[in-house]
Amino acid sequence: MHIDQLDTPSIVIDLDRMERNMAKLSAYCQASGLQLRPHTKTHKIPELAKRQMASGARGITVAKIGEARVMADAGLNDILIAYPIVSEVKARELAALAERARLAVSLDSLEAAQAVSHQAAERGVVIGMFVEVDVGFHRCGLGRPGDAVALAREILSLPGIEFRGLMFYPGHMLAVRSRQLEMLTAVNDSLDRFHEAFRDAAIHVREVSGGSTPTACLSAAFHGLTEIRPGMYLFNDRNMVGAEVAPVDDCALSVLVTVVSTAVAGRAIVDGGSKTFSSDRFLSGDGLGYGMVAGDPGASVEAMSEEHGHLNIQDASHRYRVGDRLQIIPNHVCTTINMHERVYGVRGTEVQAVWEVVGRGKLQ
Amino acid sequence: MHIDQLDTPSIVIDLDRMERNMAKLSAYCQASGLQLRPHTKTHKIPELAKRQMASGARGITVAKIGEARVMADAGLNDILIAYPIVSEVKARELAALAERARLAVSLDSLEAAQAVSHQAAERGVVIGMFVEVDVGFHRCGLGRPGDAVALAREILSLPGIEFRGLMFYPGHMLAVRSRQLEMLTAVNDSLDRFHEAFRDAAIHVREVSGGSTPTACLSAAFHGLTEIRPGMYLFNDRNMVGAEVAPVDDCALSVLVTVVSTAVAGRAIVDGGSKTFSSDRFLSGDGLGYGMVAGDPGASVEAMSEEHGHLNIQDASHRYRVGDRLQIIPNHVCTTINMHERVYGVRGTEVQAVWEVVGRGKLQ
Numbered sequence: 001m002h003i004d005q006l007d008t009p010s011i012v013i014d015l016d017r018m019e020r021n022m023a024k025l026s027a028y029c030q031a032s033g034l035q036l037r038p039h040t041k042t043h044k045i046p047e048l049a050k051r052q053m054a055s056g057a058r059g060i061t062v063a064k065i066g067e068a069r070v071m072a073d074a075g076l077n078d079i080l081i082a083y084p085i086v087s088e089v090k091a092r093e094l095a096a097l098a099e100r101a102r103l104a105v106s107l108d109s110l111e112a113a114q115a116v117s118h119q120a121a122e123r124g125v126v127i128g129m130f131v132e133v134d135v136g137f138h139r140c141g142l143g144r145p146g147d148a149v150a151l152a153r154e155i156l157s158l159p160g161i162e163f164r165g166l167m168f169y170p171g172h173m174l175a176v177r178s179r180q181l182e183m184l185t186a187v188n189d190s191l192d193r194f195h196e197a198f199r200d201a202a203i204h205v206r207e208v209s210g211g212s213t214p215t216a217c218l219s220a221a222f223h224g225l226t227e228i229r230p231g232m233y234l235f236n237d238r239n240m241v242g243a244e245v246a247p248v249d250d251c252a253l254s255v256l257v258t259v260v261s262t263a264v265a266g267r268a269i270v271d272g273g274s275k276t277f278s279s280d281r282f283l284s285g286d287g288l289g290y291g292m293v294a295g296d297p298g299a300s301v302e303a304m305s306e307e308h309g310h311l312n313i314q315d316a317s318h319r320y321r322v323g324d325r326l327q328i329i330p331n332h333v334c335t336t337i338n339m340h341e342r343v344y345g346v347r348g349t350e351v352q353a354v355w356e357v358v359g360r361g362k363l364q
Numbered sequence: 365m366h367i368d369q370l371d372t373p374s375i376v377i378d379l380d381r382m383e384r385n386m387a388k389l390s391a392y393c394q395a396s397g398l399q400l401r402p403h404t405k406t407h408k409i410p411e412l413a414k415r416q417m418a419s420g421a422r423g424i425t426v427a428k429i430g431e432a433r434v435m436a437d438a439g440l441n442d443i444l445i446a447y448p449i450v451s452e453v454k455a456r457e458l459a460a461l462a463e464r465a466r467l468a469v470s471l472d473s474l475e476a477a478q479a480v481s482h483q484a485a486e487r488g489v490v491i492g493m494f495v496e497v498d499v500g501f502h503r504c505g506l507g508r509p510g511d512a513v514a515l516a517r518e519i520l521s522l523p524g525i526e527f528r529g530l531m532f533y534p535g536h537m538l539a540v541r542s543r544q545l546e547m548l549t550a551v552n553d554s555l556d557r558f559h560e561a562f563r564d565a566a567i568h569v570r571e572v573s574g575g576s577t578p579t580a581c582l583s584a585a586f587h588g589l590t591e592i593r594p595g596m597y598l599f600n601d602r603n604m605v606g607a608e609v610a611p612v613d614d615c616a617l618s619v620l621v622t623v624v625s626t627a628v629a630g631r632a633i634v635d636g637g638s639k640t641f642s643s644d645r646f647l648s649g650d651g652l653g654y655g656m657v658a659g660d661p662g663a664s665v666e667a668m669s670e671e672h673g674h675l676n677i678q679d680a681s682h683r684y685r686v687g688d689r690l691q692i693i694p695n696h697v698c699t700t701i702n703m704h705e706r707v708y709g710v711r712g713t714e715v716q717a718v719w720e721v722v723g724r725g726k727l728q
Binding site for chain 2: 007008009010041063064083084086087089090107108109111112132134138139140141142143147171258259260261262263264267269271272274275276278279280281305306307308310321322323334335338339340341360361363364
């Protein structure tokens with residue numbers, strides 16, 4: 001099928017760029033001796049997870065049990081749920097899933113650890129467990145090394161559980177690249193304190209899982225890191241360009257839209273709004289705008305209604321007409337893919353793949 | 365089922381409040397001699413659309429052909445697609461759908477009108493058509509009465525099409541209620557000019573479709589209005605409370621979440637973020653925060669990651685513990701429901717209904 005035959009709005013993925021992005025990070029991890037466990041919350045597509053495995057990943061990361069189930073159903077069998085599993089219902093489902101895939105979770109409370117242990121022991125399975133530590137993002141994670149050691153010690157005594165190590169997410173490092181190095185020093189000071197406390201307590205930390213796309217190419221500099229969990233690197237987006245993490249030419253995903261109205265002067269309305277792109281903001285830039293119009297830096301995606309994208313075309317490089325088709329690179333790929341039932345893989349102008357976003361909406 | 369048995373995050377709808385909201389607006393429309401055509405993009409659930417019809421609606425509104433198809437499949441048969449249908453593919457699908465439901469579209473360009481007419485005539489169906497006019501929101505719609513008359517004249521000459529009247533969306537009136545009256549004067553001046561131009565041209569404008577939830581109770585004051593298309597009135601949300609359109613007690617929808625981490629001081633993390641609530645902002649307030657914690661005005665939903673809701677609990681009225689369950693009223697109900705595969709209707713603490721959000725993801 002030719003790309004012109006796709007109805008709009010549709011997500012199109014430039015397969016050449018995606019494959020280049022995938023190969024580049026795999027090569028970096030191999031050269032750095034780091035394990036790669038891509039976060040598949042970015043795409044929620046089993047087929048892409050399999051391609052990541054074929055490209056050298058040692059397993060995958062997900063955010064929810066529902067996402068893990070979708071991936072396990074498709075044959076992925078080494079899955080980290082990088083999210084605290086808290087309730088009895090969820091712990092029971094986790095244990096059931098552990099019968100058909102090697103699972104691990106991260107958490108920062110004894111309550112969560114006990115619930116998982118109880119269900120795992122009852123079902124006779126073993127679930128891996130990472131203690132989440134806070135290295136500066138202040139979202140989840142224990143900030144004091146003594147608390148992390150104390151939780152790990154409890155975990156070591158629980159049945160049905162294998163303590164695997166520490167997990168962190170450096171979410172505060174999503175900043176312009178030049179500022180990442182000074183932040184890295186503080187993160188490493190923090191990591192050093194955790195490593196020291198675990199050494200003093202004689203608890204072996206086999207794995208340290210961290211990282212993200214914005215910090216991916218700094219990964220070798222994190223102290224003691226064994227594994228990274230980037231997601232966006234496959235596609236990149238306007239935020240990654242704004243943070244100087246990727247050039248525009250490494251953006252592999254865009255949304256194909258059609259101009260549906262030019263009635264208001266200086267404006268073109270396209271058939272994708274916040275229910276197509278999400279309303280995630282340009283966090284690594286000035287906070288303004290909802291995407292980049294491919295090939296026309298003079299046009300700005302100024303506002304989003306639910307189904308209308310409002311383009312300001314006062315400084316656009318060409319005239320926009322009703323029926324024109326454009327490609328818009330979104331602010332944030334993860335939340336954009338999450339709005340779509342399927343995505344299209346394109347090489348040149350040829351649609352070569354149609355992938356269902358099987359894991360979307362699996363919120364529980 | 366008891367509400368405590370629901371897994372989280374889950375959308376719960378207080379049926380008593382929803383029914384009260386529904387009855388109130390139906391009564392207002394009846395008393396004002398206005399037709400009610402609820403915008404079902406808010407919920408995308410056929411069963412709720414049917415309840416709106418049973419409560420006095422004359423038909424429904426949708427934003428996309430995919431949503432119209434879902435509603436027609438469920439037996440809804442008077443549907444306005446309040447969105448310009450532009451491409452040949454879409455016009456063909458619209459015409460096919462018109463064989464089994466009374467359809468109308470709104471648009472502001474001859475290109476769109478011709479495409480629809482061509483496919484309708486080819487298939488031997490008649491599709492209603494509204495000319496969209498701009499009364500101040502500056503999104504879609506013709507701003508000059510002469511242009512609207514010219515387009516209507518073209519439409520009157522096209523086969524397969526029935527010209528039904530004018531359509532507008534007063535999106536700029538989503539403001540604090542006290543400011544709506546002065547804005548209404550400007551909108552009415554604009555409407556008067558359109559009415560006059562159509563009278564002068566001797567073109568009968570049978571219907572004028574306008575309105576929204578924020579302006580619903582002002583509807584009788586719009587000049588010449590015959591029909592309104594509110595969506596959010598069923599549920600209301602934090603934006604409607606902020607705009608003084610509804611009191612908190614009229615908010616019928618909330619998201620049930622669980623506290624999954626309290627490791628960081630002053631903060632509680634719940635298991636719903638932007639992929640559960642959307643990242644729509646508090647537009648009718650200070651722009652800050654992503655929801656209201658029911659029963660605890662001292663806790664604020666300060667930030668959203670994709671799967672983490674960040675609560676600032678420094679001024680909270682009680683201590684939050686891992687495993688606690690809370691209900692959060694979202695900023696914007698339409699984009700929140702759109703993130704979920706299903707919602708739960710609750711009376712008291714009893715779950716009485718489970719509704720699939722059948723129309724979600726129907727972007728085309």
